Amino acid sequence: MSENEKTNIPLLRTIDSPKDLKKLNIDQLDTLCQELRTFIIDQLCNNPGHFGSSLGTVELTVALHYIYNTPYDRIVWDVGHQAYSHKILTGRRDQFHTNRKFGGLAGFPNPEESEYDTFSAGHASNSISAALGMAVASQVLNEKKQVVAVIGDGSLTGGLAYEGLNNASSQPNDLLIILNDNEMAIDDNVGGLKDYLVKMTTSHTYNKVRNDVYQKFKRKNLIGEKGKNFILRFNNSLKSLITKQQNIFEGLNIRYFGPVDGHDLKGLIRILENIKDLKGPKLLHIHTVKGKGYKPAEESATEWHAPGKFNKDTGERIVSQAKDQPQLYQNVFGHTLVELAEKDKRIVGITPAMPSGSSMTFMMKAFPERAFDVGIAEAHAVTYSGGLAKEGLIPFCNIYSSFMQRAYDQVIHDIALQKLHVIFCLDRAGLVGEDGPTHHGVFDLAYMRCVPNLIVSSPYNEHYLRNLMYTAAYGNDGPFVIRYPRGQGELKDWECPMEVLPIGKGRKINEGNDLAVISIGPIGNTVSSAIKKLEEKGHSIAHYDIIFLKPIDTELLDEVASKFKKVVTVENGVIAGGLGSAVLEYFSDRNYQEIEVTRIGIPDAFITHGSIPELNKLCKIDVEGLTEQLGQVLKK
Numbered sequence: 307m308s309e310n311e312k313t314n315i316p317l318l319r320t321i322d323s324p325k326d327l328k329k330l331n332i333d334q335l336d337t338l339c340q341e342l343r344t345f346i347i348d349q350l351c352n353n354p355g356h357f358g359s360s361l362g363t364v365e366l367t368v369a370l371h372y373i374y375n376t377p378y379d380r381i382v383w384d385v386g387h388q389a390y391s392h393k394i395l396t397g398r399r400d401q402f403h404t405n406r407k408f409g410g411l412a413g414f415p416n417p418e419e420s421e422y423d424t425f426s427a428g429h430a431s432n433s434i435s436a437a438l439g440m441a442v443a444s445q446v447l448n449e450k451k452q453v454v455a456v457i458g459d460g461s462l463t464g465g466l467a468y469e470g471l472n473n474a475s476s477q478p479n480d481l482l483i484i485l486n487d488n489e490m491a492i493d494d495n496v497g498g499l500k501d502y503l504v505k506m507t508t509s510h511t512y513n514k515v516r517n518d519v520y521q522k523f524k525r526k527n528l529i530g531e532k533g534k535n536f537i538l539r540f541n542n543s544l545k546s547l548i549t550k551q552q553n554i555f556e557g558l559n560i561r562y563f564g565p566v567d568g569h570d571l572k573g574l575i576r577i578l579e580n581i582k583d584l585k586g587p588k589l590l591h592i593h594t595v596k597g598k599g600y601k602p603a604e605e606s607a608t609e610w611h612a613p614g615k616f617n618k619d620t621g622e623r624i625v626s627q628a629k630d631q632p633q634l635y636q637n638v639f640g641h642t643l644v645e646l647a648e649k650d651k652r653i654v655g656i657t658p659a660m661p662s663g664s665s666m667t668f669m670m671k672a673f674p675e676r677a678f679d680v681g682i683a684e685a686h687a688v689t690y691s692g693g694l695a696k697e698g699l700i701p702f703c704n705i706y707s708s709f710m711q712r713a714y715d716q717v718i719h720d721i722a723l724q725k726l727h728v729i730f731c732l733d734r735a736g737l738v739g740e741d742g743p744t745h746h747g748v749f750d751l752a753y754m755r756c757v758p759n760l761i762v763s764s765p766y767n768e769h770y771l772r773n774l775m776y777t778a779a780y781g782n783d784g785p786f787v788i789r790y791p792r793g794q795g796e797l798k799d800w801e802c803p804m805e806v807l808p809i810g811k812g813r814k815i816n817e818g819n820d821l822a823v824i825s826i827g828p829i830g831n832t833v834s835s836a837i838k839k840l841e842e843k844g845h846s847i848a849h850y851d852i853i854f855l856k857p858i859d860t861e862l863l864d865e866v867a868s869k870f871k872k873v874v875t876v877e878n879g880v881i882a883g884g885l886g887s888a889v890l891e892y893f894s895d896r897n898y899q900e901i902e903v904t905r906i907g908i909p910d911a912f913i914t915h916g917s918i919p920e921l922n923k924l925c926k927i928d929v930e931g932l933t934e935q936l937g938q939v940l941k942k
């Protein structure tokens with residue numbers, strides 16, 4: 307135990323599992339919450355992660371592990387970015403300094419890591435469905451297992467959550483859903499549901515009458531089982547009466563309790579004890595503050611969702627990007643969209659709950675009436691964009707590549723089939739780093755390539771990103787996909803006049819004789835560096851930037867086939883189904899039998915978490931890895 311830990315977290319140091327937690331009295335539990343906060347702040351200022359959400363769920367986590375018999379009882383965390391206290395209390399305190407690091411703990415719950423992590427998490431809105439499945443399984447297997455889903459107000463904007471809620475009342479189960487309402491997603495939470503929850507939380511009349519009734523019962527010592535049930539029923543009728551609206555959850559036959567203060571540990575424990583054994587599905591609405599206990603985070607929740615390193619004493623964030631570095635790809639997207647929108651009223655922007663992450667905020671600021679945050683609702687974002695396009699607008703629908711997986715049928719059925727003029731900008735394509743396998747955007751090339759009517763492209767650098775955006779808007783009137791990665795671009799000067807690119811045409815970047823490399827997207831820059839290294843050793847390698855995966859440049863492929871016996875494809879995506887597969891298929895269709903094709907990309911496996919350079923190295927798609935792999939092909 308370090309000296310610092312002896313003094314800062316003496317109680318937390320003694321908690322190696324929830325069993326230890328259950329031995330504490332209520333005052334000690336309060337102290338434990340303080341120490342958890344101290345620990346999380348101390349750890350995350352040096353080793354960054356999801357900060358605000360985890361500070362907001364400290365009391366909830368302690369209360370849940372105190373009341374429930376985990377891991378036999380199940381807690382399912384939605385997204386899982388709020389589950390740091392859960393990790394720390396379930397035997398992972400001493401490894402927590404490795405959180406999100408290569409070889410270390412995962413940033414999200416991961417059943418492979420701990421039996422306390424009941425379900426894989428990372429993408430929003432799946433907790434109710436997963437937990438309902440577990441709760442029903444408990445009934446079917448005649449077990450006494452309790453199941454709790456913890457879902458945030460932001461994640462409750464996702465359609466999957468409603469599918470779970472709808473199903474919850476039609477199967478025998480005792481599921482408890484805890485709605486952790488902090489009135490925030492990453493950016494401000496949006497939509498009618500948010501307003502509805504705010505009304506429920508802020509009805510002063512309701513909260514006052516409810517408290518008066520409770521105190522009266524308590525004074526008369528009437529709070530037995532019957533009293534509890536009466537109060538709970540009374541509360542809900544009162545709420546409907548006063549807020550003049552039917553409770554949406556009660557309407558779905560899910561008993562509603564709350565709202566209660568999610569930072570009042572005693573209150574939380576009391577209500578959880580009260581409702582724990584009630585039969586049937588139920589929802590407890592708690593109100594919390596994102597970033598609770600760290601002032602800068604409480605005051606600026608979006609910035610402190612995942613703030614990076616910071617000085618914990620001053621609250622100053624340590625921004626690592628030097629001034630003369632290239633822009634982030636997301637910012638080039640954001641600026642370019644505004645530039646296009648300035649000249650054309652038909653241009654609109656759509657984001658499913660990632661305004662800051664995608665830099666859609668630029669458009670929201672410049673043209674608030676033409677930029678839409680639709681909530682954590684990727685499927686809706688796609689079909690909604692289809693509706694906008696059908697009426698003549700030109701939607702730029704920006705979705706992180708891995709989140710787009712949630713909207714695959716909408717892309718096919720609602721957009722591609724009708725050839726609608728929707729431009730999908732897939733940010734975070736490729737390996738994304740510390741978020742790990744749930745967030746790597748490595749499947750898009752494969753899953754988009756097989757859809758008819760889609761144009762699928764990726765820019766070599768920022769200028770190509772701008773030109774592709776321009777081409778998507780003015781060189782084409784159907785659906786268009788542009789994928790680009792997380793992080794910095796390649797050029798210091800990203801601005802350039804925009805032009806329409808010939809669709810389905812690639813380009814030759816480097817002449818050569820021994821071998822041809824065909825790449826797609828910014829990984830082409832890494833390929834160029836690897837080729838330089840090999841050229842220094844006397845090799846001669848041609849390099850083609852294909853730009854469009856679909857339609858693929860068959861003239862370029864014919865040229866390659868006519869000149870080379872060895873061809874290597876390179877992509878920052880899974881090798882099954884992407885560029886490599888496309889080239890192989892074409893060569894096979896044309897009966898180009900003599901050519902040996904080597905596919906380089908992400909292997910057929912889920913890639914762990916770690917920094918992007920570490921993961922690129924792991925997959926051998928960094929400069930050294932590519933040099934080695936190309937070298938091996940040359941040797942063959």
Ligand SMILES: Cc1ncc(C[n+]2csc(CCOP(=O)(O)OP(=O)(O)O)c2C)c(N)n1
Pocket residue numbers: 358359362385387388428429430431457458459460461462488490491492596658659660682683684709712
């Ligand atoms: C399907 C999907 N879309 C988007 C995201 C990105 N994302 C992660 S957390 C988050 C906000 C979640 O809000 P909420 O559930 O209220 O939790 P809070 O951050 O407020 O604790 C978003 C949009 C995601 N993880 N999954």
Ligand SMILES: CC(=O)[C@@H](O)[C@H](O)COP(=O)(O)O
Pocket residue numbers: 356385387428492612663734738741792
């Ligand atoms: C939990 C989650 O899904 C987001 O917070 C995600 O980690 C954001 O990723 P970026 O940092 O790439 O915006």
Ligand SMILES: [Mg+2]
Pocket residue numbers: 458459460461486487488489490491495
């Ligand atoms: Mg929230």
